[in-house]
Amino acid sequence: MDLIIRPAAKYGAPFGLSAPTVDKVMAEQRADSFRKRSIKNETKLAGLKMAVSMMDLTTLEGMDTPGKVRHLCQKALAPMEARYGCSRVAAVCVYPNFVKVAKSLTEGSGVKVASVATAFPSGQSPLKIKLEDVKFAVREGADEIDMVIDRGAFLAGEYNQVFDEIAAVREACGEAHLKVILETGELKTYDNVRLASEIAMRAGGHFIKTSTGKVSPAATLPVTLVMLEAIRDYYYDTGEMIGMKPAGGIRTAKEALQYLVMVKETLGAAWLNPDWFRFGASSLLTDVNMQLAKMADGHYQRAEEMSMA
Numbered sequence: 001m002d003l004i005i006r007p008a009a010k011y012g013a014p015f016g017l018s019a020p021t022v023d024k025v026m027a028e029q030r031a032d033s034f035r036k037r038s039i040k041n042e043t044k045l046a047g048l049k050m051a052v053s054m055m056d057l058t059t060l061e062g063m064d065t066p067g068k069v070r071h072l073c074q075k076a077l078a079p080m081e082a083r084y085g086c087s088r089v090a091a092v093c094v095y096p097n098f099v100k101v102a103k104s105l106t107e108g109s110g111v112k113v114a115s116v117a118t119a120f121p122s123g124q125s126p127l128k129i130k131l132e133d134v135k136f137a138v139r140e141g142a143d144e145i146d147m148v149i150d151r152g153a154f155l156a157g158e159y160n161q162v163f164d165e166i167a168a169v170r171e172a173c174g175e176a177h178l179k180v181i182l183e184t185g186e187l188k189t190y191d192n193v194r195l196a197s198e199i200a201m202r203a204g205g206h207f208i209k210t211s212t213g214k215v216s217p218a219a220t221l222p223v224t225l226v227m228l229e230a231i232r233d234y235y236y237d238t239g240e241m242i243g244m245k246p247a248g249g250i251r252t253a254k255e256a257l258q259y260l261v262m263v264k265e266t267l268g269a270a271w272l273n274p275d276w277f278r279f280g281a282s283s284l285l286t287d288v289n290m291q292l293a294k295m296a297d298g299h300y301q302r303a304e305e306m307s308m309a
Contacts, residue, residue, distance in 0.1 A: 019198045020233075022190035022226055031221035034258045034265075044257065045295055048288050051256040052079050052086045054274045055281040056114055056245070058093040060121075060213065069098045073105040080289050084296055089285070090274035091144060095120075096137040103141035114144035114179070118169060121183070121212035123148040127165055134172040145169070146179045148212060151186045154196060162196075166203035179245055179278075180205035184223045185215040193223055197230035207243035213280060218248025221258060228266040241270070247280020253291040256284060 039047065057076045059068055072092050080086045091112035092102050102113045115137035119125035125133075134145055147169050153161045170178050180200035184193050200208050208227055211218035224246045231242045244267075246259060256279060263271050271277050 019191070019195040019230075022194050024190055027190055027222045027226055031225045031262070034221060034262045037258070037261050039257055039261075041295065045292070047257050047260050048253055048292050048295075049086055050272065051253070051260065051279065051288055052089060052285065052292075054277055055079075055089040055279045055285055056091040056093045056247075057089050057285065058213070058247075058280055058282045060093070060095060060116060064095060064098060066098065066101045069094055069101045070105060073102055073111070075285070076106065076111050077109055079285060080292065084289075084292055086289075086292065090278055093144075093146060093280070096133060096140060096142070099137050099140035099142045112143040113141060114146055115140075115142040116146045116148075116212075118147040118165075120146070120148050120181075121214040123150045123183075124152065127168060130165070131168060131172045134169055138172070138174055138176050142176055144177045144179060145173050146181055146209060148181045148183060149196065149200070151183050154187070154192070159195070159199060163199050163203045166200055166205060170204035177206040178204065179207035179209045179243070181209045181212055181247075182227075183212055183215055184210045184219075184227075185217045190223070190226045193226050194230055197227050198234070201230070201234045201242050205242065207245050207278070209245040209247055209280065211246075211248040211280070213248035213282070216249070219246035219250055219280070221262065224259065225262060225266065228263065232267055235267075241276060243276045243278065244271070245278040245280055250279055250281065251283050251287060253284075253288045256288060 057072055059072050076089045076092045079089055088109060088111050091114045092106065093114040093116065094102050096115050096117060099113055099115045106113055117133040117137050118130040119133065137145060149162050150165060166180055182193060182196045182200065187193050187196055197208050210223060210227065228244055231244055235241055250256060260272065263277055
């Protein structure tokens with residue numbers, strides 16, 4: 001069922017861009033339905049292994065060190081013991097200063113190195129500085145750039161400015177893929193999330209992403225559903241697939257499975273791979289690993305044995 005049941009509202013966005021009005025009640029009711037699905041063990045096992053392969057393991061703290069980044073990369077390359085049959089994760093996500101460290105450990109493994117940029121997490125710096133941030137990360141070896149939009153500009157109605165900055169960052173990325181972080185917790189309404197998604201896709205983002213993980217609320221099922229429907233409608237309009245990355249606040253295996261079901265039912269099976277869907281994860285892997293071990297061994301391991309800490 002489509003969430004969009006009212007006529008498109010016109011905004012002063014680039015090139016006369018418009019976005020539909022989102023029915024809040026319908027969005028939240030439909031999102032809640034994904035929490036009630038029953039998933040059988042064989043499907044659950046496959047889904048959890050899939051979730052591991054879609055994770056961007058992340059450390060974005062002021063106290064990050066090269067040693068902490070190395071440990072993160074080791075976990076990315078071997079999320080569990082080989083006997084559990086888990087693949088490597090999709091990427092590690094670090095600050096630009098640590099891209100070279102991460103790249104040295106993941107080179108040739110298939111694990112991408114993503115870097116936050118553009119004055120993460122606030123987005124409040126001049127464009128010239130933001131672009132230098134991006135270019136530095138790319139020179140250091142980043143495969144992917146996770147940029148933040150200027151939410152102040154967006155909320156002030158400066159949609160063309162937001163569009164132009166995303167387009168400029170996309171150009172600065174060169175061959176690196178661009179994920180555009182909307183910081184949905186600061187956008188306040190589903191209508192704003194829908195419009196910001198549209199701007200990000202039209203401006204050249206390869207992925208749209210919910211959150212920095214620094215603002216609450218971060219990723220939620222309803223806001224992710226709104227973004228997934230924006231991706232679906234963009235695909236119908238252009239034939240171009242755009243990726244999706246919910247990030248922040250997804251901590252349990254059960255939640256991860258709910259997101260995967262939602263992606264399958266909204267976008268289809270083509271999006272169920274790391275090229276088109278990611279989880280921004282700092283603690284999710286621990287719970288997923290515990291559930292996989294329980295299914296394989298018949299008992300839970302201790303959380304600290306699974307932790308990245």
